[in-house]
Amino acid sequence: MTRILLNPGRRLGVLDRRVFGGFVEHLGRCIYGGLYEWGSSLSDVSGFRSDVFDHLKALRLGVLRWPGGNFASTYHFADGIGPNEDRPRRVDLAWGGDEPNHFGTDEFLAYCDKIGTEPYICLNMGTGTLDEALAWIEYCNSSRQTYWAEQRRNNGRKLPYGVSLWALGNEMYGDWQVGSRSATEYVSEATRWARAIRMLDPNAKLVSCGMSGWNEWDRLVIDKMAGLVDFHSIHFYSGSEDYWANVLQPHQLERAIELAAGMIRRAAYEQGLAKVPRVAVDEWNVWFRTFGSTNLEERYQFADALAVGTYLNIFIRNCAWVKMANLAQMVNAIAPIVTTPSAAALQPIYYPFLLHSEGALDEAVDAYVSGPTVELPSQVNWGIWEHRIDDLAPFALVDVAATVDRNRTKLSLALVNRGDNSAERVEVELLEGVFGPNARIRVLTAASELAKRVLPDVEPVDLEEVKEAPRGEVLVLDLPPRSFTMIETTLQ
Numbered sequence: 001m002t003r004i005l006l007n008p009g010r011r012l013g014v015l016d017r018r019v020f021g022g023f024v025e026h027l028g029r030c031i032y033g034g035l036y037e038w039g040s041s042l043s044d045v046s047g048f049r050s051d052v053f054d055h056l057k058a059l060r061l062g063v064l065r066w067p068g069g070n071f072a073s074t075y076h077f078a079d080g081i082g083p084n085e086d087r088p089r090r091v092d093l094a095w096g097g098d099e100p101n102h103f104g105t106d107e108f109l110a111y112c113d114k115i116g117t118e119p120y121i122c123l124n125m126g127t128g129t130l131d132e133a134l135a136w137i138e139y140c141n142s143s144r145q146t147y148w149a150e151q152r153r154n155n156g157r158k159l160p161y162g163v164s165l166w167a168l169g170n171e172m173y174g175d176w177q178v179g180s181r182s183a184t185e186y187v188s189e190a191t192r193w194a195r196a197i198r199m200l201d202p203n204a205k206l207v208s209c210g211m212s213g214w215n216e217w218d219r220l221v222i223d224k225m226a227g228l229v230d231f232h233s234i235h236f237y238s239g240s241e242d243y244w245a246n247v248l249q250p251h252q253l254e255r256a257i258e259l260a261a262g263m264i265r266r267a268a269y270e271q272g273l274a275k276v277p278r279v280a281v282d283e284w285n286v287w288f289r290t291f292g293s294t295n296l297e298e299r300y301q302f303a304d305a306l307a308v309g310t311y312l313n314i315f316i317r318n319c320a321w322v323k324m325a326n327l328a329q330m331v332n333a334i335a336p337i338v339t340t341p342s343a344a345a346l347q348p349i350y351y352p353f354l355l356h357s358e359g360a361l362d363e364a365v366d367a368y369v370s371g372p373t374v375e376l377p378s379q380v381n382w383g384i385w386e387h388r389i390d391d392l393a394p395f396a397l398v399d400v401a402a403t404v405d406r407n408r409t410k411l412s413l414a415l416v417n418r419g420d421n422s423a424e425r426v427e428v429e430l431l432e433g434v435f436g437p438n439a440r441i442r443v444l445t446a447a448s449e450l451a452k453r454v455l456p457d458v459e460p461v462d463l464e465e466v467k468e469a470p471r472g473e474v475l476v477l478d479l480p481p482r483s484f485t486m487i488e489t490t491l492q
């Protein structure tokens with residue numbers, strides 16, 4: 001049995017809705033033929049696929065990152081504005097395709113507006129210049145009568161968009177990135193950019209380009225740039241055919257967040273910073289089956305959903321430091337939503353994101369978990385990512401994150417049972433107050449009938465709502481093996 005002791009008064013931090021963020025890149029069929037399909041009977045007048053839109057909207061994204069990823073490092077925003085028929089078709093060096101530029105800044109910002117999410121734009125530090133970055137920001141945000149602001153008005157948008165989140169480049173450390181460079185070179189360039197951007201737009205929130213969170217690159221960038229940015233970004237992918245590697249590797253990201261936060265705290269203390277940047281995990285997901293392909297059309301299985309549920313638990317537990325996280329990506333490319341010309345379907349990783357985003361409340365609270373731990377088999381295939389996590393063992397069989405609302409009248413609990421052969425009884429005990437009469441409990445497991453597939457190669461899941469009345473300060477529940485559970489209760 002697993003015991004979870006909860007004190008709703010022991011806050012871990014305020015949860016930023018931006019941890020339920022997404023990312024869409026010009027890559028394969030993520031934008032074209034995914035989120036945007038001009039001329040399709042499934043699209044609205046703007047060319048936005050309505051079926052995809054509805055599925056994305058249900059996720060209540062706190063933020064949406066665009067246009068890449070690797071793509072951002074050769075993207076010129078001026079190619080993607082103005083009359084569609086005049087926009088140039090360009091070579092995309094990152095993923096090898098052609099970029100028709102039909103979906104550009106105005107389309108992206110209209111999409112964010114329509115879906116009700118905050119835009120987050122990644123600047124081109126590969127082939128782009130500081131001048132171009134300033135032009136992009138002026139185009140989006142300026143209310144002056146100057147050239148780029150006028151271009152925006154000429155293109156039909158009178159009011160400034162007010163985009164505040166801007167990333168200073170994407171993965172500038174990697175040789176797959178056009179324009180990659182050393183950390184020292186990056187820091188000197190990004191410092192120039194940050195200073196100039198702040199002069200143009202004091203409301204800009206800047207994101208420095210980090211790596212894994214624990215790397216020498218991160219250390220240097222944090223040391224030199226912590227005083228100039230609002231976020232330090234890290235990217236994290238995991239996954240393996242091996243069940244245990246797949247479901248446990250997210251814990252390496254928990255370590256990465258702690259180490260990045262440690263380096264930020266050190267820089268902040270040493271430099272006496274008044275404002276301390278936070279961590280943005282602006283790309284994360286399970287990704288290993290299609291690594292090295294150009295369209296990344298990964299088909300997910302249920303174990304991946306358990307990993308995704310765990311990643312989100314980690315963002316909640318570490319919400320004092322993680323103030324943004326972007327699932328990479330949202331449509332077709334390593335994505336929860338996949339399309340054909342006539343349908344959209346949901347992969348297993350969609351559901352833990354949905355339940356988390358629906359269930360999460362304002363503040364994370366501490367959950368003390370005691371119970372069985374994972375017994376790792378002697379041979380584990382850790383897969384392509386080489387995350388070393390053996391030293392983090394033992395891993396609790398049930399991974400837990402808890403949130404409460406501001407007034408502490410509601411409690412939500414996300415539980416990932418990694419146990420692979422038997423149900424696990426869980427006893428949740430409140431150390432303060434008692435449960436209200438009703439608990440809403442939704443349980444996600446692998447599909448019992450594969451016949452329920454919408455598209456032939458997309459695995460369905462079973463999502464069940466069960467009733468379990470708490471008694472006073474205790475709630476007892478049996479979690480099926482390999483399951484994700486979201487409990488929503490009231491507190492008295």
Ligand code: AHR
Pocket residue numbers: 025068069070071170171283328329
């Ligand atoms: O999400 C796919 C790619 O992974 C992104 O373009 C890049 O930033 C990362 O390497």
Ligand code: AHR
Pocket residue numbers: 070174176292
């Ligand atoms: O495939 C090239 C790059 O290698 C990916 O974009 C990145 O995530 C990885 O490290």
